[in-house]
Amino acid sequence: MTEFISKLEIKKIHRIVQKIFQITQKADIFCSALLLQAWRRVNYIFNKREIYASLERRKGNCLRCGRCCHASLRCQYLEYDENGLSLCRVYDRKPTMCSLYPYNENDYFYHLKSTCGYNYDDE
Ligand code: SF4
Numbered sequence: 001m002t003e004f005i006s007k008l009e010i011k012k013i014h015r016i017v018q019k020i021f022q023i024t025q026k027a028d029i030f031c032s033a034l035l036l037q038a039w040r041r042v043n044y045i046f047n048k049r050e051i052y053a054s055l056e057r058r059k060g061n062c063l064r065c066g067r068c069c070h071a072s073l074r075c076q077y078l079e080y081d082e083n084g085l086s087l088c089r090v091y092d093r094k095p096t097m098c099s100l101y102p103y104n105e106n107d108y109f110y111h112l113k114s115t116c117g118y119n120y121d122d123e
């Protein structure tokens with residue numbers, strides 16, 4: 001009986017540890033996405049020329065997964081069509097920072113880099 005109870009306790013602790021791990025992971029992704037969003041704006045102000053130059057090396061296409069539009073907080077203009085592809089409600093006048101993503105090999109939300117349709121030559 002004591003053994004059964006301690007097994008139950010271990011399961012309970014395991015679940016709690018898993019939950020804490022998931023929350024920590026989400027917080028990590030959220031904070032790093034916010035930092036990147038702030039950083040890329042500052043970088044854009046001071047290094048426009050380099051940014052436009054590196055964009056010329058960008059290869060691939062946007063796969064319209066829409067994940068960069070809710071890397072931290074979900075953008076209010078993000079929608080999905082019936083095929084699950086993302087739609088930007090302000091596509092024709094979307095913010096410059098959206099059109100520039102990703103502007104170089106470091107300008108990726110780290111958890112999205114492997115799934116983004118864009119890539120850079122020298123990676
Ligand atoms: S993560 Fe990449 S592929 Fe997905 S919507 Fe953003 S730019 Fe397009």
Ligand code: SF4
Binds near residue numbers: 087088091
């Ligand atoms: S404005 Fe459009 S492209 Fe930019 S984050 Fe929002 S939905 Fe995405």
